[in-house]
Amino acid sequence: MIDIDVRLRRGEFQLDACIRAEVPALALFGPSGCGKSSLLAAVAGLLRPRRGHIVLDGRCLFDAARGIDLDPPARQLGVVFQDARLFPHLDVRGNLLYGARLRGGADPVALAETAALLGLEAHLPRRIDGLSGGEARRVAIGRALLSRPRALLLDEPLTGLHRAARRELLAHLVRLKQELRVPLLLVSHDAEEVAAIADRVALIGDGRIAASLDNAGFRTRHLPRDALHSSTLADTGVDP
Amino acid sequence: MTDWLAPAEWQALALSLKVALVATLAALPPGIALAWWLARRRFVGKPLLETALMLPMILPPVVTGYLLLQWFGNASPVGRLLTALGTPLAFRWSGAALAALVMGLPLLVVTLRTAFEQVDQRLEQAAATLGASPWRVFIGVSLPLARRGLIAGAALTFARAFGEFGATITFVSAIPGQSRTLPVAIYELINQPDGEAGALRLVWVSLAVGLLATLGASLLLARGARARSEPAA
Numbered sequence: 001m002i003d004i005d006v007r008l009r010r011g012e013f014q015l016d017a018c019i020r021a022e023v024p025a026l027a028l029f030g031p032s033g034c035g036k037s038s039l040l041a042a043v044a045g046l047l048r049p050r051r052g053h054i055v056l057d058g059r060c061l062f063d064a065a066r067g068i069d070l071d072p073p074a075r076q077l078g079v080v081f082q083d084a085r086l087f088p089h090l091d092v093r094g095n096l097l098y099g100a101r102l103r104g105g106a107d108p109v110a111l112a113e114t115a116a117l118l119g120l121e122a123h124l125p126r127r128i129d130g131l132s133g134g135e136a137r138r139v140a141i142g143r144a145l146l147s148r149p150r151a152l153l154l155d156e157p158l159t160g161l162h163r164a165a166r167r168e169l170l171a172h173l174v175r176l177k178q179e180l181r182v183p184l185l186l187v188s189h190d191a192e193e194v195a196a197i198a199d200r201v202a203l204i205g206d207g208r209i210a211a212s213l214d215n216a217g218f219r220t221r222h223l224p225r226d227a228l229h230s231s232t233l234a235d236t237g238v239d240p
Numbered sequence: 241m242t243d244w245l246a247p248a249e250w251q252a253l254a255l256s257l258k259v260a261l262v263a264t265l266a267a268l269p270p271g272i273a274l275a276w277w278l279a280r281r282r283f284v285g286k287p288l289l290e291t292a293l294m295l296p297m298i299l300p301p302v303v304t305g306y307l308l309l310q311w312f313g314n315a316s317p318v319g320r321l322l323t324a325l326g327t328p329l330a331f332r333w334s335g336a337a338l339a340a341l342v343m344g345l346p347l348l349v350v351t352l353r354t355a356f357e358q359v360d361q362r363l364e365q366a367a368a369t370l371g372a373s374p375w376r377v378f379i380g381v382s383l384p385l386a387r388r389g390l391i392a393g394a395a396l397t398f399a400r401a402f403g404e405f406g407a408t409i410t411f412v413s414a415i416p417g418q419s420r421t422l423p424v425a426i427y428e429l430i431n432q433p434d435g436e437a438g439a440l441r442l443v444w445v446s447l448a449v450g451l452l453a454t455l456g457a458s459l460l461l462a463r464g465a466r467a468r469s470e471p472a473a
Contacts, residue, residue, distance in 0.1 A: 044369055045368075045369070046365055046368075046369070071368070072365070072368040072369045073368055073369075073370075073371045073372060073373055075369075076371065077369060078369070078370075079366070079369040081362070081366060083362070085360075085362050085363055085365075085366035087363060087366075087367075087381060087385075088363075088385070089381075089384045089385055089387075098367070098370055098372075098380070099370030099371050099372075102370060102371040102372055102376060103371045143370065144369075144370070147370045147371055
């Protein structure tokens with residue numbers, strides 16, 4: 001259950017976002033520059049809203065009126081940034097275990113399971129500057145998952161990847177959602193990605209939440225008919 | 241093996257190494273804290289602190305030494321307190337280390353501050369979302385990513401401390417075994433009628449130490465660079 005009602009302002013730009021959703025996977029969908037990444041940053045505690053509140057699974061993360069503003073570590077959210085933000089001084093294993101070590105130890109079983117889930121088993125000793133874009137994104141997802149987050153926040157997880165890497169990562173994300181039952185908050189301007197993952201979609205435009213759709217409603221409005229049978233979706237094994 | 245330097249020359253070399261090492265190690269905690277503070281915080285009086293830190297690099301060393309003598313000398317309140325505690329600084333090797341620290345600290349702070357400023361703050365944000373407190377972010381991310389600046393800054397500080405002359409001789413004079421460091425010994429030998437040969441030997445020794453310190457720092461830096469550019473296994 002996510003309950004967001006905030007006003008964000010950055011320079012001239014302002015976003016009023018009011019969302020309530022009781023689904024495992026919520027997507028914020030909108031064009032570049034609509035403020036969806038800022039909203040994700042606000043949920044993560046990296047950007048302070050002007051007013052309002054953010055409640056996740058009954059836990060208040062931010063409430064301007066009551067003076068509540070948990071710092072990012074206390075929010076316990078796994079954030080997967082668009083630019084991955086892997087630590088260059090650590091190898092893949094070190095990156096994966098960074099959050100786990102801070103939150104009560106590195107469980108080898110969890111590491112093995114996560115590496116298997118994301119297809120990273122062979123990459124554990126590698127340095128991160130040799131990773132491809134898709135591999136780096138998967139390490140970032142694994143690193144967030146292993147920190148035992150209360151929810152996973154994904155910022156444009158497929159953007160900038162070439163076709164094969166997109167397909168592969170989307171399949172991993174769908175599996176992750178089915179197997180792990182971690183609540184997902186996805187930010188994206190990519191309709192296919194949103195349709196494959198999200199149960200509910202908040203459309204952002206003109207500085208506010210313009211509409212809220214369920215998955216089927218989103219598909220009919222935003223996914224071209226032929227896209228359902230070709231391209232990335234069909235290849236993930238997800239039934240459109 | 242030991243007879244190519246006179247005992248007094250060995251003593252000066254050993255003292256200088258000890259003073260420089262202690263000064264460098266002692267400069268690290270305040271140097272790291274100050275560099276971080278200046279790189280990441282905005283506060284009232286920041287330009288004042290920056291200027292005060294740079295003063296030892298700008299002032300004639302003899303002035304710094306004189307000020308140290310005023311503040312920490314045996315006639316000063318601090319000096320009397322230290323003497324009462326059994327740890328006077330004046331005319332002791334610890335005073336020489338303090339002078340070397342004061343002269344070397346600006347180099348450490350300047351170098352390390354630049355390194356901290358170049359650390360990508362988005363990585364620090366990522367660490368925070370993964371559960372790291374500000375202290376853990378600093379220890380686990382910021383400091384390792386600034387390690388080249390730390391190595392370079394420490395090497396510069398060591399070299400500066402090893403070569404410190406003006407502030408040292410003003411503050412702690414030239415007591416053999418306590419404050420007669422290598423540069424001070426060279427200066428004295430040059431002014432002795434038969435000291436030319438000894439001075440020359442010590443000049444060679446300081447060249448060797450300077451080269452070794454620079455070489456050591458370069459090797460450490462190269463190792464860091466190689467580890468980063470190593471092709472994936």
